[in-house]
Amino acid sequence: MKIKRSDFPKEFIFGTATSAYQIEGAAFEDGKEPSIWDIFSHEKGNVKNMENSDVACDHYYRFEEDVELMSQLGLDAYRFSISWPRVLNKNGKKNQKGIDFYNRLVDKLLEKNIIPFITLYHWDLPYYLYEKGGWVNDDIALYFRDYAAMMFELLGDRVKHWITLNEPWCSAFLGYYMGIHAPGHKDINEALKAAHNLLRAHGYAVGVFREIVKDGKVGITNVVMKVEPANEVEEDYQMAVLVDEFINGWFHDPVVFGKYPENAKGVFGKLGIRTYDNDLDIISVPIDFFGVNYYTRQLVTYDPDEPFMYKIVPGNLPKTEMGWEVYPSGLYDMLKKLYIRYRLPLYITENGMAGPDKLEGGLVKDTYRIDYLMKHFEMALKAINDGIDLRGYFIWSLMDNFEWAEGYSKRFGIIYVDYSTQKRYFKDSALWLKDFLNS
Numbered sequence: 001m002k003i004k005r006s007d008f009p010k011e012f013i014f015g016t017a018t019s020a021y022q023i024e025g026a027a028f029e030d031g032k033e034p035s036i037w038d039i040f041s042h043e044k045g046n047v048k049n050m051e052n053s054d055v056a057c058d059h060y061y062r063f064e065e066d067v068e069l070m071s072q073l074g075l076d077a078y079r080f081s082i083s084w085p086r087v088l089n090k091n092g093k094k095n096q097k098g099i100d101f102y103n104r105l106v107d108k109l110l111e112k113n114i115i116p117f118i119t120l121y122h123w124d125l126p127y128y129l130y131e132k133g134g135w136v137n138d139d140i141a142l143y144f145r146d147y148a149a150m151m152f153e154l155l156g157d158r159v160k161h162w163i164t165l166n167e168p169w170c171s172a173f174l175g176y177y178m179g180i181h182a183p184g185h186k187d188i189n190e191a192l193k194a195a196h197n198l199l200r201a202h203g204y205a206v207g208v209f210r211e212i213v214k215d216g217k218v219g220i221t222n223v224v225m226k227v228e229p230a231n232e233v234e235e236d237y238q239m240a241v242l243v244d245e246f247i248n249g250w251f252h253d254p255v256v257f258g259k260y261p262e263n264a265k266g267v268f269g270k271l272g273i274r275t276y277d278n279d280l281d282i283i284s285v286p287i288d289f290f291g292v293n294y295y296t297r298q299l300v301t302y303d304p305d306e307p308f309m310y311k312i313v314p315g316n317l318p319k320t321e322m323g324w325e326v327y328p329s330g331l332y333d334m335l336k337k338l339y340i341r342y343r344l345p346l347y348i349t350e351n352g353m354a355g356p357d358k359l360e361g362g363l364v365k366d367t368y369r370i371d372y373l374m375k376h377f378e379m380a381l382k383a384i385n386d387g388i389d390l391r392g393y394f395i396w397s398l399m400d401n402f403e404w405a406e407g408y409s410k411r412f413g414i415i416y417v418d419y420s421t422q423k424r425y426f427k428d429s430a431l432w433l434k435d436f437l438n439s
């Protein structure tokens with residue numbers, strides 16, 4: 001059964017998502033200070049082929065063309081992030097040229113009737129704050145609060161949908177424990193501290209949001225993985241519960257319940273890893289929605305030789321270029337689980353796939369991406385029809401961009417970017433989406 005746009009509630013919004021560091025470029029121009037990713041990507045061995053976002057998709061200079069493309073597709077909304085080091089310099093002064101860029105971007109979106117959704121933090125911490133300790137310095141929550149208040153003051157008259165953090169799990173565990181993201185640390189105690197300070201930053205920002213953008217909605221976007229036992233044996237089921245708490249619970253429970261998940265907290269305690277319970281009242285100030293970034297499932301199996309007694313097992317379903325299984329039913333399962341547990345409205349703030357996209361004669365035949373998106377749209381519609389308060393869906397991503405440690409080797413866009421010419425090309429998936437949005 002082919003679903004149509006009209007099967008969704010008329011107020012449901014379809015959009016695309018990007019982030020500042022992945023598309024803007026102009027990394028050192030117009031007064032922008034370096035971020036931890038500007039430094040990390042220039043250090044050998046961190047990013048495939050030593051690629052970086054000095055230029056990326058040159059969006060800082062091409063944003064009008066890009067908004068025009070969004071308008072041609074008929075998108076309802078666009079999710080993007082603010083580069084903190086582009087708008088606030090190391091002396092705590094506003095960088096007016098950086099602020100003007102976001103003013104012009106927001107005004108262009110509104111002119112085209114595209115609803116802006118802003119993410120305040122999508123991993124590009126100002127390097128000058130990292131030098132003060134970054135996310136492991138408790139003061140960072142207040143620096144973030146002041147940055148958030150400034151952006152709410154500057155754009156809150158026109159932007160009514162805000163996301164404090166994108167995937168604090170990645171910032172904390174990829175950045176401070178696994179070392180594969182900036183700042184490249186490998187210290188579990190730093191990771192737990194960073195996680196707590198990220199959540200404190202979120203809570204402080206929501207507090208000032210309520211004073212400044214009275215008619216706005218604010219939430220937080222988390223990684224959402226369907227965690228399943230690799231084998232249907234008791235010990236794997238137990239590991240699935242634990243890993244679900246590590247990945248999903250650790251950043252959802254404190255925000256709603258004001259407490260960390262018990263099993264995971266117990267495991268950290270047993271391993272002598274410190275956890276925190278200060279400011280849980282600030283962390284759990286009420287929010288208006290959860291942003292859900294769903295891509296795939298994670299199969300786990302018990303392994304006593306691993307630090308946390310589990311390891312990830314690659315499943316046998318078809319995989320994307322990232323090696324992630326295509327698992328649409330996991331989206332439905334997680335939307336239902338989140339809605340039952342937290343009773344909050346939901347937006348899918350990211351869903352999409354990296355494909356073997358080839359530009360031939362100005363076309364990209366990414367039928368696999370059309371199939372992927374259609375199957376996930378069907379799960380979103382099923383969730384809505386089952387009474388889940390799902391309000392929107394943002395495809396990751398509007399255009400091919402800098403895929404962090406993978407550099408430009410992974411293409412997630414519905415628009416193809418030829419980085420040698422900066423020309424944009426609608427992939428077949430974009431043309432399909434345009435038809436779908438008009439169906």
Ligand SMILES: CO[C@H](O)c1c[n+]2c([nH]1)[C@H](O)[C@@H](O)[C@H](O)[C@H]2CO
Nearest residue numbers: 019166167223224293294295396403
């Ligand atoms: C399991 O995937 C994560 O939820 C995830 C996937 N992704 C993300 N988070 C980030 O929010 C984006 O910046 C990435 O570009 C995007 C694609 O990798």
